[in-house]
Every structure is written in structure tokens, then in C-alpha cells.
Amino acid sequence: MNLTLGQYYRANSFIHSLDPRTKIAVTAIYILAVFLAKGVWGYSLCFLFTITELIFSKVPLTMAVRALKTVIAIIFFTVIFNLFFINTGTELFRWHFISITTDGLSLTLKLCVRLMLLVVGSGFLTFTTTPIALTDGLESILSPLRVIKFPVHETALMMSIALRFIPTLAQELDKIKKAQLSRGADFESGGIIKRAKGMLPLLVPLFVSSFRRADELAQAMEARCYRGGKGRTKLNVLKAGKRDAIAYIFAFAVLLTIVVGQI
Amino acid sequence: MEYIKGRDISFSYKVYNEKEDDTQALEVLRGVDIDIREGEFAAILGRNGSGKSTFAMLVNTLIQKNGGTLFVGGLDASKEENFFDIRRNTGMVFQDPDNQIISSVVEEDVAFGPENLGLPTEEIRQRVDKALESVGMSEYAKVAPFELSGGQKQRIAIAGILAMEPKCIIFDESTAMLDPKGRRDVMKQALELNKRGITILLITHYMEEAALAERIFVMEKGRITLKGEPKEIFTQVERMREMGLDVPRMTELSYELRKRGINTDIYTVTPDDMAKALLDMGFTGEKRSEKKCEETEKQTLIEVKNVSYFYGGKNKGKKAVDSLDLKIYENEFLGFIGHTGSGKSTLIQLLNGLLEPDEGSIFFEGKDIFQNKKELFKIRQNIGVVFQYPEYQLFETMIYDEVAFGPKNMGLGQEETDRRVKNALHSVGLDESYFEKSPFALSGGQKRRLAIASILAMEPKVLVLDEPMAGLDPAGRREILSNIKALQRNYGITIVLVSHSMDEVAAVADRILVMNEGKKEMVGSPKEVFENTKRLEEIGLDVPQPTKLSNILKEKGVYMPSDIFSMREAAKYIKSVWRS
DSSP: OOOOOOOTOOOTTTTTTHHHHHHHHHHHHHHHHHOOSHHHHHHHHHHHHHHHHHHOOOOOOHHHHHGGGHHHHHHHHHHHHHHHHHSOEEEEEETTEEEHHHHHHHHHHHHHHHHHHHHHHHHHHHHHHHHHHHHHHHHHGGGGGGGGGHHHHHHHHHHHHHHHHHHHHHHHHHHHHHHHTTOOOSSSSOHHHHHHHHTTHHHHHHHHHHHHHHHHHHHHHHHHOOOTTTTTOOOOOOOOOHHHHHHHHHHHHHHHHHHHOOO | OOEEEEEEEEEEEEEETTTTEEEEEEEEEEEEEEEEETEEEEEEEETTTTSSSHHHHTOOOOOOOOSSEETTTTTTTGGGGGHHHHHHHEEOOOOOOOGGOSSSSSHHHHHHHHHHTTTOOOHHHHHHHHHHHHTTTTGTTTTTTSSHHHHHHHHHHHHHHHTOOEEEEESSSTTTOOOHHHHHHHHHHOOOOOOHTHHHHHSSSSSHHHSSEEEEEEEETEEEEEEOOOHHHOHHHHHHHHTTTOOOOHHHHHHHHHTTTOOOOOEEEEEEHHHHHHTTTTTTOOOOOOOOOOOOOEEEEEEEEEEETTTTTTOSEEEEEEEEEEEEEEOOEEEEEEOTTTTTHHHHHHHHEEEEOOOEEETTTTEETSSSSGGGHHHHEEEEOOOSSSGGGOOOOSSHHHHHEEEETTOOHHHHHHHHHHHHHHHOOOGGTTTTTTTTOOHHHHHHHHHHHHTTTTOOOOOEETTTTTTOOHHHHHHHHHHHHHHHHOOEEEEEOOOOOOOHHHHSSSSSEEEETTTEEOOOOEHHHHHHHHHHHTTTOOHHHHHHHHHHHHTTTOOOOOOOSSHHHHHHHHHTTTOO
């Protein structure tokens, strides 16, 4: 069974080599820039940013664009609502109660471009960062929250263990499903209630086994001297370097141009 | 000096008794006295539930004893302030490789221990690299653990412990879920580490592994009832059997020979030693006509015709099963062997239509099983599959209902269901007194038999079992194996058995299929298959101990038949040609 988590694309590129914190921050700056952009020039700049990401991440174009598939429904409804229900501006077309106006058209276009830029541009974060590096980055970024007693380390550890066990449990579920199929179980036919009941032979064993695994994992962790985040050091310490500085400068330049130039 | 020193250790936990609505103390350890010396290689043997793992967890301070004293590395294991130091010096490799790997990247997992110790980053890096190198896994540093085989995962777990630079490592049935090559690799590691001065405590169900230890402790119902050098332990053949354990196979042969007046050294472990002993005593062998397999007219029940299956969908990725042809005959006992990832599991799933072949077809009683997809459930009734660790598929609250699940899915009436449930449970040795109990209250071996019964209740013509003995103690293994053999003999069921134990497959199977890289490597009688010793070893498998003995003797020009897989038979043969 092939299970690639998230949508990480394995490559050796400039963006891949950045500190995950940088990538999270730059993505945030980019999102801000897209929201603040007002007109054609602003959007063009954001588009340029996305193209730069594409080039320096070595992610294939098809993969980057594929992310749009997931939001196609949202884009569709945005188009419908804005196009047909905004009635200010000059009317261009009318059929019964539906009318298309210049305002409606321009707003629809703007929203579509904005949405597409958001989805494609921020997608590079997950394309170029492994889930585990992402967790590390988040842990580091959120670490100031420790002051208000937020369990930053524990949350990050939980996330990474969850990531680690997704393939294991998926395999297990597949195995249980096949075992119950061999016993004549039927997961596909019948009404909602029958189907829900039919899930029991899957869910009970999966829960039992998850608890067993959790218990054994906890023992294995304790046996390896785990006692919470206090006093822990790390094999891979996040270190920002020159490349990260370049990324920050570029992102801020785009944002500033958009804000100051009001474009 | 002792590394582990325990006196009169007792441990019990409370269990809820439904009938009396009260909690009862369940004694797991009662008065254990044990000394394990620094730098020693010690093994603990015992049946499932005899308290071995509990003892290991006490040593690692994961649980606390109720009575007695326990010192580990000179530190009192009952004092909380010592827990950290004991754990950093005493590593533990658990049974299930999946449940002890914490990270999604190999090197980060190995680093987990040193990180907890609060070591500086550069030192962690050094230790991780060194540890991975010493288990031969350096090239996998950046790989995701779920892409590795069981044996490789266990080596990662060992590396994770080595990176903490421990004085002692406990292997708690760490080889139970591995194939022969994985097992050899882990044992090789353990021996090497011991040479470097690390104390090793090995808990195992494999007698040949325990024979490598300097001393063996045998646990029985929470007590240590035997201890001594392997020689002292394994020469008590009858005693070991009574306890539900076993002895190395060559020791068994020696015992059988001595019963027949041939006094070989009673403690013989390796086929090499046995061959040498026999030759020294003037054994010359004598060619006898080897039993010919009776060529009876055999009915083909399942026919696999040129079947291929790809991992990633048709024509994508590697072939899990590659252009395979196979006939399975009515009422035969067919063994499947092959290393992890050789395609055995995929083949099983193809056999009962859980997977659809990308190329070729499978015929059951002459009909293509995928001809009518709506009839697939009928195929699955006829070809019952018991998967690995089938106890993990149990879900009902009562044993009776668990077994009735299959027949009910078949739409059978109350009476017929009842008859089948009773028959199935009886045939695996679970009587009426169990019917209303919870499946989860059974022991490991019983759960396994219950899971087999839940398939038997569908009255299949073919029963496919994937590693049904894995993780069980010797008595449990013997019981399941004889149970399966009886199903073939008494109920006319065709059996397909997947196993990593060459000795066991050889003893029960009529024919054996060897898989390698998705292809059929060979198929034939146990004798025909195991005569290809070299090839089998090349593809990560092993041969039964008696085959090894026969090979060594043949090399010396002394004849020993290669179709004998039972020690009693071997002893009988040697006696029959003995001249002195």
C-alpha cells in the first residue's frame, strides 16, 4: 500500500531547504498580500510571487494547479452568487430576473483570482515541507504560548505521533476490513442504520487495537526516558540562514509594494 | 557483580470479577529470585502469561512490584528518583516493531532517547550516526519507518536504545513477529552487543535462540522453577515438555537416540555437532528406498493461472505477484513460505477474491471467481482466510455471537447457525462453558483458536491460515498445529498454511510453495523443496534442522534420507541402520 501523507513533493530545491518557520511566516505574509491587493497590478505581483515559488520549489506545474480541484465548487458558487446577484453598475445582460452588471463582473473576477492565488500560492508550504518539519516549525513558532501554560511541546508531539500512526492504522483498518469481508460482512448494501451497524465489526477492533498500540507506545516512550518536554534537546535544531533572509526580504518587498503603492 | 538482583519479587494486579461483583488480586509474579551478572547473556523462557514480560517491565521501572527487593545496576528499582537512571542504562526492545517507533523519520526516532537525556545537539548527531551504523541501517536514516520490513524496524528500535549508550538491553520477544532473516539479524545484533560488554536479557519462545545464552531462567506461573546453563536446562527434555516448552531440535534427536540405546552427547544443539557426534561413533548410514509419494488421482480445487497483481494499480508500481501458476488439490496440506514482502499475503487475498488479479484468473472448482462479482461472497465462504493475528478482528461481546457472525451473514437459520457454531467451537477445543464469555477474556492462544472457529463456522472447503502460530509459546504452537492437521484429516478440509517456521511446515505439509519477489520459486514435496538448501538461504529463508543434518552428513559421504522431518522418525532410521 502506498501512502504519501499530505502532499509533500520530494525534491531538492531552494524552497525545500528553507527553515519551516520561514515558510510558515512567508506563507502568512503572502496571504496578507493577496488580501490587501486592490487591482490588476497588485494581483500581478502576487501572481509573480506564485511563479517564483513554482520555479524555486521544482514542484511540477500540474501538481501545483491540481490543488485548485479541491476548491472548484467554492469558485463555482462564488461566480454564480456574485455574477447574478450584484445589481449595481451598468447592466450588460438581462434574462428574466437575472442580470449581469459591470460591478458584478469585476468583483467576480477579483474574487476568483484572489481565491486561486490563495490556494495555489499557499499550497507550496505543504508541497515543500514534510509534515514532521511542519510540526517542528509550528512548535517553535507557538513556543511563546508556553507563558500562558499552553502545552506547546505536548501538542506538537501528539501531532507528530498522529502523523506517524496514520499509515499504520490505515493498514490495520484495511486488514480488519478484509478479515471481516472474509467472514461474509457486508459494508455496502442496506440503509443508513444497517450500514452504521455494519461498521461495528470494523470500529470495535480498530479501537481496541488503537488503545493497545497507544498503551505499548507509551511504555516504549517511558522506557526511553521520556518525561515531558522539560530538559529535552533536539537532533535537528531549526536554524535560519542566509536563504531564509532572502525569502523574508522578497516576501516583505511584495507586501510593502502592495500596501504602499495601494495597487 | 550482578546487574539485576531480585529477591522474593511479587507482583499482582486487581481484576474485576463479574460474578462476585468484586475485585480480585491476580498474582503474576510470586517470589522471584534472580541474579543477572554484568556482561552476561541471559535468557528467560516460559509460557505465555508466565510473567516474563511483567518481570522485564519491573526491571525497566515501567511498573512497580508489590513485594521483595529489586536492584538494577546497583540502584533500588522501587525508588522514583532512580527511575530515570535505570531506564537510561537499561534499554528495552519490545515485540511489536510498530508500537515502539515514535517518529516518521528513522534518524529522528533513533534520536528520541538522547533527546530525552538532554544531550547537546552535536553529541546526539554523533550517537545517532554511530548507532545506525552499528545496526547496519545508515542508508535508511531519512526514510519513513513504515517503508521498512519488520526486521529492519526492530534494528531501528535497537539503534534507538544503543544511542542512549546502555549497559543492558532487554529483548522482550523481539523476534516473535519476524521472518527467518529478520530473526537472524536481530540475534546477530544481540550477540555482537554482548561481546561489547552489554548485558543482554533475552525473552523468547525460540529454543534455538535461548541456547545461545550463557544462562537460562525458566518461569512457570510467576516463579523461576529452573535455572542454569542451557545444557542443564535443555537436557531435561521431559520436564521442559511438561512445562509447555520445548528443547532445541537436535537435543530432541539426541534424546530420542539415547532412548534407543545410541548414546550421543545428550546436549547437542547444532546439526554440525550432531553430525560430528554420529560420525565419531562410527555412523555410516545406509541407503534405503525413500518413500515415494503415492501418486493418487488428485482433484484440482483451486487453479491460479498466470496471475499478476501490481502494488499501485494495474501496470503501476512493482508486481506483488508476478505471473503465478499454481494448482491447489482437494484435501491437501499446502505450505507457503517466503520472506516478508515476497507476495504471500497478496496471494492469499487474491485466492478468496479480496483483491482482483490485474492479469490472469483464479478458478475455484473450475469457475473463474471473478466471473460474477455478486457471487464473490460464496467464494469467500468456500475459501476461508484466517489472517495474521486474527484475534485483532474480534468484536462481539460473547464468544457464541463472534462465531455466529459468519453463518448469520450467510443468511442461515437459527438452527443451522447454532449447529455450526457449536461444531466450530468444539473442533478448536472450546466447550460450552466458554460460549457466553467475552472473547476478550480469553488467553492469546484461545483467542487465536476462537478466530479460527469463526471462519470454520462458515464450513469452508479451503482454510487459508496466515502465520497462525506467531507469538505463541511452544505448547500453544503445537496445539494450533495439531488442530489444523486434524481439520484436514477429519473434516476433509484443504489447508493452506503460511509460516515462517520451516521445521513446522516441513512436518505437516504435503507440498510447499516457495515465493520470492512475487514469483513462484518452486513448489513440491517438503523433501524436494528443502533439498535446494543453498537457494532457499539465498532468498532469505532457512531449512529445517533435520535437512541441515542430512546435508552435512551427505557432504561427508554418509547417507541420511532428506524426507525425515520428525525427530522420532530420524532416531528410528538411525537405529535401524546402526551397526556397532
